[in-house]
Amino acid sequence: MAQLDLRDLHATEFPIPDEMQGNVAITSLSKIYNWSRRSSMWPLLFGLACCAIEMIATAAARYDLSRFGMEVMRASPRQSDLMIVSGTVTKKMVVPIVRLYNQMPEPKYVLAMGACASGGGPFKEGYNVVSGIDQYIPVDVYVPGCPPTPQALLHGLISLQKKIDGQSLANLDDVPWYGVGPSEPTPIPILGPDIIDPRQMDLIRRQAQLAAAGKPFGMRELPELKPADTPKIAPKAKAGTETAAKSAAEAKPAAPAPSAVAEAAPAAGGAKPKFDKQAMLAKIREKKANKG
Numbered sequence: 001m002a003q004l005d006l007r008d009l010h011a012t013e014f015p016i017p018d019e020m021q022g023n024v025a026i027t028s029l030s031k032i033y034n035w036s037r038r039s040s041m042w043p044l045l046f047g048l049a050c051c052a053i054e055m056i057a058t059a060a061a062r063y064d065l066s067r068f069g070m071e072v073m074r075a076s077p078r079q080s081d082l083m084i085v086s087g088t089v090t091k092k093m094v095v096p097i098v099r100l101y102n103q104m105p106e107p108k109y110v111l112a113m114g115a116c117a118s119g120g121g122p123f124k125e126g127y128n129v130v131s132g133i134d135q136y137i138p139v140d141v142y143v144p145g146c147p148p149t150p151q152a153l154l155h156g157l158i159s160l161q162k163k164i165d166g167q168s169l170a171n172l173d174d175v176p177w178y179g180v181g182p183s184e185p186t187p188i189p190i191l192g193p194d195i196i197d198p199r200q201m202d203l204i205r206r207q208a209q210l211a212a213a214g215k216p217f218g219m220r221e222l223p224e225l226k227p228a229d230t231p232k233i234a235p236k237a238k239a240g241t242e243t244a245a246k247s248a249a250e251a252k253p254a255a256p257a258p259s260a261v262a263e264a265a266p267a268a269g270g271a272k273p274k275f276d277k278q279a280m281l282a283k284i285r286e287k288k289a290n291k292g
Contacts, residue, residue, distance in 0.1 A: 037107065039068075042073070044082065078104070085110065090130065107177050112132075
């Protein structure tokens with residue numbers, strides 16, 4: 001760990017003489033507390049997929065993670081402050097991950113490294129892949145990439161240090177581990193035919209009851225529309241159709257009476273007149289009367 005420069009801890013309205021600034025520091029308790037935690041963050045040593053190779057490269061000599069006081073990777077969750085979820089999280093692996101998270105002492109932080117740990121990545125549609133570790137444990141920093149480079153992981157660790165610097169011991173929302181009473185552990189998922197979150201047991205039970213009763217479940221029910229509530233929408237006419245229809249109606253002559261059509265039909269080109277049954281019967285009776 002680098003040598004402490006007391007000038008970095010000055011955060012007070014009380015002035016300090018220049019000749020004493022390297023030996024004396026007047027600061028707040030929260031700043032000293034946050035400085036000690038951010039400079040000795042011990043990650044939990046485990047890897048899941050290809051992101052773990054980049055995490056190993058970050059700890060090697062080329063990038064040297066020890067510059068930030070994070071080179072002590074512990075194999076025990078009891079001695080770890082930071083969980084780096086590096087790689088694809090399957091439904092089978094999320095169970096021990098949550099168990100390890102519960103075994104880490106407070107204060108503890110989680111860093112989701114890569115697209116797979118953040119949201120499922122290219123395997124999001126897989127039946128055995130979790131769409132983000134943040135569905136089961138709280139995540140403090142997301143590092144994008146597939147896989148992210150060592151520089152990206154270093155940027156994520158620096159962002160976590162900035163987040164720690166902003167915490168205050170006077171605000172219990174920032175430091176919930178100093179609250180009253182022990183903190184409740186995160187429920188461990190149940191691995192069966194599919195992964196089950198115990199926090200969703202009530203929702204799963206209600207859906208099972210609806211399915212047994214033959215009612216729709218797991219979908220949005222649309223309200224039934226009454227005939228009076230059904231909106232009547234007239235078909236839209238194309239642009240220019242209404243004007244063309246009006247001009248055609250004005251240019252078209254009025255339709256003649258049916259009798260006029262029947263009389264004018266033979267002269268119009270030999271078209272057959274419309275058959276009139278009553279007139280034909282009247283002609284037949286007239287012929288019979290003349291013969292008699």
